[in-house]
Amino acid sequence: MSKQLPVLATCCTPISEAALEPAQAAEGAAVFKALADPIRLRLMSIIASAGDEICVCDITPHFDVSGPTISHHLKVLREAGLVDCERRGTWVYYWPIPERLTWLSALLATPATATATA
Amino acid sequence: MSKQLPVLATCCTPISEAALEPAQAAEGAAVFKALADPIRLRLMSIIASAGDEICVCDITPHFDVSGPTISHHLKVLREAGLVDCERRGTWVYYWPIPERLTWLSALLATPATATATA
DNA sequence: ATACTGTCTAGAAGTTCATCTAATCAGGAA
DNA sequence: TTCCTGATTAGATGAACTTCTAGACAGTAT
Numbered sequence: 584m585s586k587q588l589p590v591l592a593t594c595c596t597p598i599s600e601a602a603l604e605p606a607q608a609a610e611g612a613a614v615f616k617a618l619a620d621p622i623r624l625r626l627m628s629i630i631a632s633a634g635d636e637i638c639v640c641d642i643t644p645h646f647d648v649s650g651p652t653i654s655h656h657l658k659v660l661r662e663a664g665l666v667d668c669e670r671r672g673t674w675v676y677y678w679p680i681p682e683r684l685t686w687l688s689a690l691l692a693t694p695a696t697a698t699a700t701a
Numbered sequence: 702m703s704k705q706l707p708v709l710a711t712c713c714t715p716i717s718e719a720a721l722e723p724a725q726a727a728e729g730a731a732v733f734k735a736l737a738d739p740i741r742l743r744l745m746s747i748i749a750s751a752g753d754e755i756c757v758c759d760i761t762p763h764f765d766v767s768g769p770t771i772s773h774h775l776k777v778l779r780e781a782g783l784v785d786c787e788r789r790g791t792w793v794y795y796w797p798i799p800e801r802l803t804w805l806s807a808l809l810a811t812p813a814t815a816t817a818t819a
Numbered sequence: 820a821t822a823c824t825g826t827c828t829a830g831a832a833g834t835t836c837a838t839c840t841a842a843t844c845a846g847g848a849a
Numbered sequence: 850t851t852c853c854t855g856a857t858t859a860g861a862t863g864a865a866c867t868t869c870t871a872g873a874c875a876g877t878a879t
Contacts, residue, residue: 598749599750602746602750602763608739608746615742621730623730624716624721624733629720631716631811632716638855639855649838652839654858657857673845674855679717691803691805694799768825772826773827774867788876790875791826
């Protein structure tokens with residue numbers, strides 16, 4: 584179930600430091616788009632804060648939308664490289680890819696961010 | 702030209718640490734949506750890396766789309782609270798609101814982020 | 820006042836997106 | 850095998866988004 588993705592640089596220059604090249608902007612915007620939905624942002628947060636991994640069956644009850652809709656949103660997060668998953672028996676488990684979040688966080692970092700997170 | 706916005710908490714719990722409440726998720730997703738477009742992400746980057754402020758007339762030449770399209774995207778960034786602007790004579794100047802970027806960066810922070818930005 | 824420049828607003832066209840229902844696939848149990 | 854449950858895929862619909870052209874507005878200069 585793993586996806587082949589263009590590998591994002593593991594580190595980057597924050598957007599406040601130098602203007603992004605169009606190609607980098609397209610890459611970054613695609614990942615932000617994956618988080619630009621309330622349900623997907625909550626999904627990401629539930630998965631990322633779950634500790635290790637979490638079963639879809641434990642995710643769905645948090646939401647008021649249909650199962651296929653959750654499945655669709657999980658696919659978007661997967662294709663953005665933010666999470667990955669594996670079927671084990673009847674159930675499918677999801678876990679976060681924290682490098683992706685780290686990369687985004689660094690992209691948005693400002694001089695104040697370093698102080699705030701230090 | 703300043704906007705009245707619901708004030709985001711200046712600090713926050715990273716999404717990896719605790720699951721976001723629906724209301725927080727809606728708030729965050731709205732800001733991510735503003736950055737989820739290649740042109741807007743480049744605009745944000747150009748404005749944030751300009752030092753102090755920058756004239757629209759110095760922004761437009763970087764892009765291949767029409768003036769009204771740039772104007773529309775700047776409005777989206779403004780309504781997301783990411784930038785603000787002021788007309789001075791013939792020209793309009795934009796500057797970043799770095800607290801907003803700091804907030805987003807902190808929201809996405811992971812344990813690794815603190816190390817990376819420290 | 821009139822003309823010119825820089826920027827924004829209004830309205831329209833085409834595209835993308837979120838969501839649903841129905842159907843399909845994967846795996847376990849009888 | 851056959852049935853049942855968990856999850857995904859397929860297809861359709863209505864809403865939202867991006868972009869354009871045309872027009873309006875703000876300010877300067879002649």
